[in-house]
Amino acid sequence: MNTTLEAPIQINASPSLPAPGALSIRSLSKEYQIDGRPLNVLSDINLDIAPGEFVSIVGRSGCGKSTLLRLIVGLDTDYGGSIALDGERIKSTSLDRGIVFQEHSLLPWLTVEQNVAFALFNHPLPEAEKKRRVAALIDLVNLKGFEKAWPRQLSGGMAQRAAIARALVNEPKVLLLDEPLGALDALTRIYLQNELQRIWIRHRSTMIMVTHDVEEAVYLSDRVVVMDAKPGRIKRTLKVPLPHPRDRASHILQDIKEEVLSDLTDKPSEE
Amino acid sequence: MATRVEFPFKLTALRGLVLPLALLTWWEFESHRDAAHTFTFVPLESIAASFFDTLRSGDLISNWWASVVRTLTGFLVGAGLGITLGALMIFSRWIDRLINPIYHAIRQVPLLGWIPLISLWFGNGEYSKLFVVALASFYPTVLNTYEGLRNIDEKYISVAQVLKLTRRQFLWHVTFPNALPGIYAGLMQATAFAWLSSIGSEFFFNPGPGLGTMMMNGQSNFHMEIVMVTVVVISLTGFAMNTLLFRLSRRSLRWRGTR
Numbered sequence: 464m465n466t467t468l469e470a471p472i473q474i475n476a477s478p479s480l481p482a483p484g485a486l487s488i489r490s491l492s493k494e495y496q497i498d499g500r501p502l503n504v505l506s507d508i509n510l511d512i513a514p515g516e517f518v519s520i521v522g523r524s525g526c527g528k529s530t531l532l533r534l535i536v537g538l539d540t541d542y543g544g545s546i547a548l549d550g551e552r553i554k555s556t557s558l559d560r561g562i563v564f565q566e567h568s569l570l571p572w573l574t575v576e577q578n579v580a581f582a583l584f585n586h587p588l589p590e591a592e593k594k595r596r597v598a599a600l601i602d603l604v605n606l607k608g609f610e611k612a613w614p615r616q617l618s619g620g621m622a623q624r625a626a627i628a629r630a631l632v633n634e635p636k637v638l639l640l641d642e643p644l645g646a647l648d649a650l651t652r653i654y655l656q657n658e659l660q661r662i663w664i665r666h667r668s669t670m671i672m673v674t675h676d677v678e679e680a681v682y683l684s685d686r687v688v689v690m691d692a693k694p695g696r697i698k699r700t701l702k703v704p705l706p707h708p709r710d711r712a713s714h715i716l717q718d719i720k721e722e723v724l725s726d727l728t729d730k731p732s733e734e
Numbered sequence: 735m736a737t738r739v740e741f742p743f744k745l746t747a748l749r750g751l752v753l754p755l756a757l758l759t760w761w762e763f764e765s766h767r768d769a770a771h772t773f774t775f776v777p778l779e780s781i782a783a784s785f786f787d788t789l790r791s792g793d794l795i796s797n798w799w800a801s802v803v804r805t806l807t808g809f810l811v812g813a814g815l816g817i818t819l820g821a822l823m824i825f826s827r828w829i830d831r832l833i834n835p836i837y838h839a840i841r842q843v844p845l846l847g848w849i850p851l852i853s854l855w856f857g858n859g860e861y862s863k864l865f866v867v868a869l870a871s872f873y874p875t876v877l878n879t880y881e882g883l884r885n886i887d888e889k890y891i892s893v894a895q896v897l898k899l900t901r902r903q904f905l906w907h908v909t910f911p912n913a914l915p916g917i918y919a920g921l922m923q924a925t926a927f928a929w930l931s932s933i934g935s936e937f938f939f940n941p942g943p944g945l946g947t948m949m950m951n952g953q954s955n956f957h958m959e960i961v962m963v964t965v966v967v968i969s970l971t972g973f974a975m976n977t978l979l980f981r982l983s984r985r986s987l988r989w990r991g992t993r
Contacts, residue, residue: 570893572912585897585898585903
């Protein structure tokens, strides 16, 4: 279908690849008011993410990992401490930071192509260049031939790939993934994990993924951040010292996965 | 992409004709039982003859046209104002608070209940009929536009924020298409109400050209076949209007698929 995809992996081969960003999170805290009382959702989060790094955040529900992503993307700016991208404090959303939600959230009245192009709506590129980029991204996520399809005609996995294309078309410095594969069946998940790895190797933007799936986190990431709940905080950070692309069956991956799992389960859940 | 097995003949389309044909057969049978039945159940051939008579004399066309024009005018005015008001109530809290209670209070009064007042204000002629049609189209469009614009999925708001859409872009590219199914639902109801009230209004105000008047005249002159002709024409016209708008809505909402 597409020969360039099978070509040997070259990092930063294309001149139009975005410069990945460095993210720095310092003593970040976040409170919600529940029934008039403050609830500490995130407490003293410190995390540095290098340009081009793939970091996963795992933790049981309620540990604030999705909240953390919302803060980084800039959908919520009411927090304590600081989040900075390339030294600049995050004050609102920006085309520098893309996000893929658990639900694909494609606009149902736009075709796949229009949905991807929609992300370039406020981008100062010339039209021809926008067109070229949209086509390249649709190609990258293997949706060639589905440009004119409506979102309702896509399977869950295809829709999520379209959403990834939409998030990447702006060439963001950071791509945030909020349980992007969480709603998919097991086979589609594995397929999309491989796709995600391939896209990341080709694209090399900084990626931060929140997931429930420890195996997925370990397989894809350079580092896995384990979070704990009440208040949401970082319990531990593990390096995954293997080059990409990886072999799923690798013993090192298995060992790290066991370690993360035991980290997540060593204290009985309070829920 | 979506492949469906299609029969060479659309047998399913013919299924809808089964019941009408059975009814017509029964009707024709009843009409030939005796003289009294011939009066109450007008034989189909008399109806057909009357149809061509009134068609040739121009009566049918002119009355039909009068009702159709009234319906379209009233519909355009009522639905236009309805969409505008529904949108204004969404975009201005102030207008919403001002209008919403009174809208819902007034809506409870049946259209017929306004007729004495309407004839007092607009007289007994065409303007009053137009007002009734406009009002009938107005109610459902306000409500559906309002609901359509208001019910917007949280995730689309997040997407708009992440993509840095301006307020205007958000309105035009997210809010409006998101509300379109609701607006169409309102328009579908409005056309049905407009047509019904256009005919109905002729019964309550001074006679003028229109299918309702034609029907009343047929009744008072004991021309039951004319009554039947108007019944059939009213029903078919209403059906055609509905179908037309339905096709249009399906075309502009093709992203939703057929349902």
